[in-house]
Amino acid sequence: MNLEELNALATSERLAQAKKRHHIHVCVGTACQALNSEQIAKALQAELKQRGQRNDAEVKCVGCPGLCSLGPLVEVESRVNGQATTGVPEEDRRRSVLYQFVKPEDAAEIIAHLDGEPVKRLETPLDQPFFTRQTKIVLENCGKIDPERIEDYIAAGGYQALMKVLTEMTPQEVIDEITRSGLRGRGGAGFPTGLKWGTVAKADPNAYPTNVPEGIQSRKFVICNGDEGDPGAFMDRSVMEGDPHRILEGMAIAAYAVGANHGFIYVRAEYPLAVKRLRTAIRQAQRAGLLGSGIGGTAFSFNVDIRLGAGAFVCGEETALMASIEGGRGTPRPRPPFPAECGLWGCPTLINNVETLANVPPIIMKGAAWFAGIGTEKSKGTKVFALTGQVAHTGLIEVPMGISLREIVFDIGGGIPGGRQFKAVQTGGPSGGCIPAQFLDMPVDYESLAKVGSIMGSGGMIVMDDSTDMVEVARFFMEFCMDESCGKCIPCRAGTVQMHRILTKIQEGKATQRDIQILEELCDMVKHTSLCGLGQSAPNPVISTLRYFREEYEKKVNGGQRPEAGSQKSVVSGQKSELEVGSRESESSKPTAHSS
Amino acid sequence: MPRTLTINGQEISARSDQTILEAAQDANIRIPTLCHLDGLTDVGACRMCLVEVTGSNKLLPACTTRVQEGMEVRTDTERLRAYRRQIIELLFAERNHVCAVCVANGHCELQNAAIAVGMDHVRYDYIFPRLSVDLSHERFGMDHNRCILCTRCVRACDQLEGAHTIDVMGRGAKSLIIRDMNVPWGESTTCTSCGKCVMACPTGALFKQGSTVAEMVHDAEKLAFLKAARERKVWNV
Numbered sequence: 112m113n114l115e116e117l118n119a120l121a122t123s124e125r126l127a128q129a130k131k132r133h134h135i136h137v138c139v140g141t142a143c144q145a146l147n148s149e150q151i152a153k154a155l156q157a158e159l160k161q162r163g164q165r166n167d168a169e170v171k172c173v174g175c176p177g178l179c180s181l182g183p184l185v186e187v188e189s190r191v192n193g194q195a196t197t198g199v200p201e202e203d204r205r206r207s208v209l210y211q212f213v214k215p216e217d218a219a220e221i222i223a224h225l226d227g228e229p230v231k232r233l234e235t236p237l238d239q240p241f242f243t244r245q246t247k248i249v250l251e252n253c254g255k256i257d258p259e260r261i262e263d264y265i266a267a268g269g270y271q272a273l274m275k276v277l278t279e280m281t282p283q284e285v286i287d288e289i290t291r292s293g294l295r296g297r298g299g300a301g302f303p304t305g306l307k308w309g310t311v312a313k314a315d316p317n318a319y320p321t322n323v324p325e326g327i328q329s330r331k332f333v334i335c336n337g338d339e340g341d342p343g344a345f346m347d348r349s350v351m352e353g354d355p356h357r358i359l360e361g362m363a364i365a366a367y368a369v370g371a372n373h374g375f376i377y378v379r380a381e382y383p384l385a386v387k388r389l390r391t392a393i394r395q396a397q398r399a400g401l402l403g404s405g406i407g408g409t410a411f412s413f414n415v416d417i418r419l420g421a422g423a424f425v426c427g428e429e430t431a432l433m434a435s436i437e438g439g440r441g442t443p444r445p446r447p448p449f450p451a452e453c454g455l456w457g458c459p460t461l462i463n464n465v466e467t468l469a470n471v472p473p474i475i476m477k478g479a480a481w482f483a484g485i486g487t488e489k490s491k492g493t494k495v496f497a498l499t500g501q502v503a504h505t506g507l508i509e510v511p512m513g514i515s516l517r518e519i520v521f522d523i524g525g526g527i528p529g530g531r532q533f534k535a536v537q538t539g540g541p542s543g544g545c546i547p548a549q550f551l552d553m554p555v556d557y558e559s560l561a562k563v564g565s566i567m568g569s570g571g572m573i574v575m576d577d578s579t580d581m582v583e584v585a586r587f588f589m590e591f592c593m594d595e596s597c598g599k600c601i602p603c604r605a606g607t608v609q610m611h612r613i614l615t616k617i618q619e620g621k622a623t624q625r626d627i628q629i630l631e632e633l634c635d636m637v638k639h640t641s642l643c644g645l646g647q648s649a650p651n652p653v654i655s656t657l658r659y660f661r662e663e664y665e666k667k668v669n670g671g672q673r674p675e676a677g678s679q680k681s682v683v684s685g686q687k688s689e690l691e692v693g694s695r696e697s698e699s700s701k702p703t704a705h706s707s
Numbered sequence: 708m709p710r711t712l713t714i715n716g717q718e719i720s721a722r723s724d725q726t727i728l729e730a731a732q733d734a735n736i737r738i739p740t741l742c743h744l745d746g747l748t749d750v751g752a753c754r755m756c757l758v759e760v761t762g763s764n765k766l767l768p769a770c771t772t773r774v775q776e777g778m779e780v781r782t783d784t785e786r787l788r789a790y791r792r793q794i795i796e797l798l799f800a801e802r803n804h805v806c807a808v809c810v811a812n813g814h815c816e817l818q819n820a821a822i823a824v825g826m827d828h829v830r831y832d833y834i835f836p837r838l839s840v841d842l843s844h845e846r847f848g849m850d851h852n853r854c855i856l857c858t859r860c861v862r863a864c865d866q867l868e869g870a871h872t873i874d875v876m877g878r879g880a881k882s883l884i885i886r887d888m889n890v891p892w893g894e895s896t897t898c899t900s901c902g903k904c905v906m907a908c909p910t911g912a913l914f915k916q917g918s919t920v921a922e923m924v925h926d927a928e929k930l931a932f933l934k935a936a937r938e939r940k941v942w943n944v
Contacts, residue, residue, distance in 0.1 A: 423878065425878075440874070440875065444750065444751070445750075445751035445768055445771045445772075593879060593880070594879060595878075595879070596878065596879035596880070597878050597879065597882075598856060598875070598877070598878045598879045598880065598881070598882035599750070599752045599856075599858075600751075600752050600753070600754055601752070601753055601754055601794050601797055601798060601855075602754055602793075602794060602797070604801075604856070604879055604880055604882070605797035605798065605800070605801045605880065606793075606797055607879075608801070608834065608879075608880050609797065609800065609831045609832065612831075612832055629830055629831070632789075632793065633793070636789075636790050636793045636794075639765075639766055639790070640754045640757055640766060640790050640794070641754070642751060642752065642754065
């Protein structure tokens with residue numbers, strides 16, 4: 112498919128859509144699908160069919176619109192004035208209504224109210240801060256287009272960026288554009304994307320011995336890292352499920368820029384829906400000539416394969432991920448050499464996160480200056496967060512960099528439910544830290560988060576209220592890291608086990624001040640001596656909770672006998688914590704899943 | 708291209724393709740190692756050889772970091788000594804390393820490392836996992852309780868013998884050295900019984916059958932000899 116054919120397809124698809132007066136979008140992301148949303152879509156379709164005259168409405172299964180806590184979600188977008196004509200009406204007044212907690216039996220009522228007033232009992236306002244405070248770039252199509260139809264993506268302007276790159280720009284110009292945009296890696300570390308692309312583009316494919324399997328023609332590779340594993344994080348899953356073509360387009364642009372002809376998407380096998388939609392997308396793109404050889408009538412060829420992760424968190428680490436694609440055990444190796452010089456099968460390899468690649472097509476279409484105008488001085492653009500925990504609105508949000516934590520938690524998230532107080536927010540998953548209330552007004556960007564002892568991470572954001580036991584939080588994440596350590600390097604393999612033991616001892620009331628000291632020494636050692644990012648960041652939840660909530664640790668050791676136990680106040684708190692210790696011991700005598 | 712660098716203030720020269728560890732060995736500067744073995748590729752796993760390099764905010768493994776012109780390396784700072792001692796303590800606490808009843812007592816690299824770092828006690832809880840001893844092979848045995856998962860046996864089997872009988876199963880603390888698809892050693896169809904894994908083992912995890920306490924002397928140097936003989940046709944004894 113060349114540019115003219117692409118444009119023709121986009122126009123005809125838009126015309127077809129304009130003929131419909133009502134667009135009923137049913138979320139079929141994993142969360143809503145688990146709540147039976149596919150049945151809702153079928154019921155709505157059946158209802159439309161039954162009322163034969165309703166062929167001015169269409170039901171579309173779409174990706175996640177974000178507000179997962181109110182799912183299943185159905186959005187009805189209607190044209191209020193004027194009948195559809197041959198052209199796309201320019202000045203149409205549109206009305207959108209969002210329905211929450213929809214059940215299949217609500218279908219008749221929703222269809223019956225298409226032209227009249229919305230169904231009040233199901234409606235949730237679209238002008239609430241959850242929607243109005245967001246800035247959608249990566250998620251602009253999620254919840255709007257059918258992820259299983261390439262035509263829908265093309266009608267929304269899809270693959271235009273790829274065509275522009277292939278027909279109007281040199282690879283160097285693409286790299287310069289990405290560099291100017293200030294885009295940084297969204298996988299967590301925030302490495303400047305343009306710099307990474309430039310390094311891979313310049314890398315010599317013959318610098319290291321290579322071992323590319325037969326049948327793969329490429330001597331450089333592009334990998335999309337979709338091995339999202341942080342507990343409570345589902346940003347990448349939602350993009351892969353809701354807008355898979357955007358990832359393919361981003362990868363193809365990256366491949367053109369760095370000179371690769373083959374790419375891999377590494378997805379966790381626990382994301383079956385994402386895998387299915389990516390597979391469908393790859394097949395459709397190949398058929399449309401937007402992947403494969405001679406893309407868009409040019410000489411550029413690019414193929415994409417999917418590789419499934421077998422359930423190891425560490426495979427999100429780039430060197431472990433490549434080892435896994437090569438068919439080996441998913442264990443990291445020391446860098447340098449970095450993947451940009453010596454990556455997959457010894458070839459220069461570009462590894463970018465799903466969200467990073469999803470940012471690429473809009474940057475190409477709207478320009479680096481537009482993107483650089485969003486966000487802060489050093490962190491440009493937006494960031495997708497998976498907002499979970501003790502917050503009224505859990506779900507997927509996309510906000511400009513530099514927004515404050517307070518805006519995220521209290522405006523977009525709707526605050527803490529149940530009349531409880533905010534205590535902390537955990538960012539960056541098991542590699543991140545807990546940020547206490549005193550930093551609520553801090554801007555969310557790479558540098559600020561690092562300054563308070565956390566990280567941007569891939570975008571998990573867990574809100575905790577005043578009932579949260581911070582030592583338990585630290586213990587939970589340490590258990591996760593202990594279970595997910597690959598076992599290659601000793602500090603991570605054995606250090607996480609010992610740290611977890613000490614944290615468990617503290618929770619059981621069996622620890623002493625000396626244990627806290629040993630714990631702190633271990634944190635320092637594991638952080639500075641581990642081989643890969645998993646071990647280097649595994650102590651972060653402990654370090655940050657010790658830094659901001661040390662009194663919770665102190666209360667639990669030695670039955671509350673703190674060194675300064677002379678004052679009236681600490682004696683009281685000491686007695687109180689003895690009671691707590693007693694109740695904890697009785698709890699811990701119950702067998703737990705982990706006690707083996 | 709020769710490079711000059713300083714290690715602990717001492718000026719030394721090295722080839723550009725040498726690692727810090729190799730350059731240090733040439734200059735008779737000892738950097739402690741466990742997973743390194745001359746003749747095998749390095750994996751940077753044990754973290755014992757971490758060194759401080761001026762200008763790098765991270766500690767670098769000497770075994771996989773190439774020398775650079777003007778590099779200032781420190782191998783024996785108080786911080787590194789503290790980390791190394793912690794690593795050794797973690798290993799002693801991880802499985803079962805009771806030297807007094809070990810076949811490798813007196814010939815064990817873990818024991819030597821513990822003496823070198825001055826480990827007089829272990830601060831951590833002993834885990835003592837319940838692990839098996841594989842005596843199904845007619846000549847060799849494997850005691851998983853003594854294994855430190857350095858993967859020297861895995862690499863010796865793969866890189867020198869070429870059989871790749873041995874690999875690692877599981878992950879984290881549950882990692883286990885296995886043969887073929889986790890079959891008893893004696894039932895392995897790929898093992899050539901060459902004994903290179905036994906030579907490579909730094910502890911008493913791999914041993915010749917019939918050895919009793921302190922009798923198991925590993926012959927690790929033979930692997931470097933073998934590699935030089937095979938690849939460069941050099942038979943220096």
